[in-house]
Amino acid sequence: MSSIRERNKELILRAASEEFADKGFAASKTSDIAAKAGLPKPNVYYYFKSKENLYREVLESIIDPILRASTPFNADGEPNAVLSNYIRSKIMISRDLPFASKVFASEIMHGAPHLSEQQVQLLNAQAKHNIDCIQTWIDRGQIAPIDPHHLMFSIWAATQTYADFDWQISAITGKAKLQDSDYEAATQTIIRLVLKGCAPD
Template sequence: MPTIRERNKRLIIKTACQVFADKGFAATKTSEIADKAGLPKANIYYYFKSKEALYRAVLDSVIEPLLQANSHIYEQDEPARALQDYIRAKIRISREHADASKVFANEIMHGAPHLSPQHREQLKAEANASVARIQGWVDDGRMAPVDPQHLMFVIWASTQTYADFDWQIMQITGRKKLAAQDYDAAAKLITDMVLKGCEVVPCEA
């Protein structure tokens, strides 16, 4: 059973994540987080010693789900399978954790001023491991000799864009909200493009 403390902290972090994603750190007022969470503002400061501390807590909570997708790169031995699972997972994250993605994107875009050195290292390590894995497939002749780093950047960018820049996607597609078929279409196109680009033959879904 969760203590009242844990329950409230979670509520505040979750609400704060939404507002930070929407407005960015500086434009977010603690009073707005409080209102949206249905709590008086002072309550926020009872659980978090400052707005920045709350923001860091949000950043922490956001990183793990965003890194989950990486597992597919390791768990699958076959390049085609690994890449298509990875892309699908990244798209699913853009759909299910859009706020998390936006908070993180904002942080990165401004040079990650609030990201702890530990997290920086963790992200770098994950990226390097994925790059090494892809390079291994290239060396084994199991895929075309693409630059693994830039391949990662393309996959990250084109999947995360459906979360970070969802406003633009909705404007162009004319949707009020992105639906399952939109994410599926995105995943299909990105997967096709990447697999053809890497010259590996797709596995069945």
């Protein structure tokens, strides 16, 4: 029974991610989410109680990977390895969770009204930790004296674009869907740009 429950919840979450990413929270309907999941509408309420709870679950599904992506960051780590691993993790999030990534980006752009205070604190603390690590490397002369805040913002923008602008990227590359090799090329390109830009003067 539990396996059926988990399967149904996963189907609903995946469908909800697509609907919320495409239409936003207000315009999304639980009936459309249920139809996309191939399940009766009451199942949405049975598992998630409300559209608001379902939306928060979608956000939760992307927040955990975002927090885990920063695992390599530590002041004693080798900067090139840490930054490379971080960029790779962020690209994989855009590849594996594109709809939830779009929902998260939209949530942030609207002032994070559905994120809990604890979630905001965790995300902000993570960002501060990463920025402090970068500043430590700068102070030690391990990387160039660039603004650590804007380095992080640039990495976020470069990696998030593969979720937010997937349609445009597919149109320009002439591919209906990006392949693993495309994401690897993107990863290597961003890593090269960042590491070259961070090389000590």
